Amino acid sequence: MNVMSGPFQSQETLNPAKPLTMASLTLAQRSNRWPVTAAGYAAWRAQALTLLSGQPFSLAREAALFRRLCGPQPGETWLDAGTSTGFYAGVLAGQGCRVLAADLSAPMLREAQRRESHSGIDWMLTNLEASGLPDAAFDGVTIGATLNETHHPARFLAELARLIRPGGQLWLMYVPRTGGPLQRLLSRPVLGGLTFPDPAWVGRQLPGCVRTDGLRMGAVAFERYVKENSGVRRGFCKKA
DSSP: OOSOOSSOOOHHHHOTTSOOOGGGSOHHHHHTTSHHHHHHHHHHHHHHHHHHHTSOOOHHHHHHHHHHHHOOOTTOEEEEETOTTTHHHHHHHHTTOEEEEEESOHHHHHHHHHHOOOTTEEEEEOOGGGOOOOTTOEEEEEEESGGGTOSOHHHHHHHHHHHEEEEEEEEEEEOOOOOOHHHHHHHSGGGTOOOOOOHHHHHHTSTTEEEEEEEEETTEEEEEEEESOTTOOOOOEEEO
């Protein structure tokens, strides 16, 4: 992979016209830059889908679902967008993929490097709403809940769609909109500034991409998109 030159590369280096500032981040994003958040995140992540789906949902089950639907192959190049402590980066590297694991939190990246020591993972410190990475650089992109935390979700999705090569795929895990009171509270800037997008809205932000698979498990949505592939067939779309 030739998109970075070192263990960390700052967003300012990649895109000096759009420096990373605290004002450009949600409260959730800012809290992810605290070392204490990074230290405890992996433990939360291991239980999060069980809590959100209302049924036992381990990381092993999540990884198996991703591998079954996306089928990452050895030698492919993937971007793990908002890697946090490196869960999807580790799954991909275990399949023989080359991975660029990107996050805007240096403490998260340090924790991810400690947990996922695969030689096939490169690490990048950046805000992926404006990455500066080259067009069509990746065979696939994974997003594990980062969509809920990003400051400009439409910009974030458009940027990732730009980075996927024709025929490449995008994997999303996020909490979609329900319109409930808790989501309205967490959407307020002082209480997190989280975004809970509608799946139809998500699809409109991904030009040239077709949703092939969608699965709802309680409060969690999993979706797979393929870019510019007229031969792909739409798969299942279920709600558990």
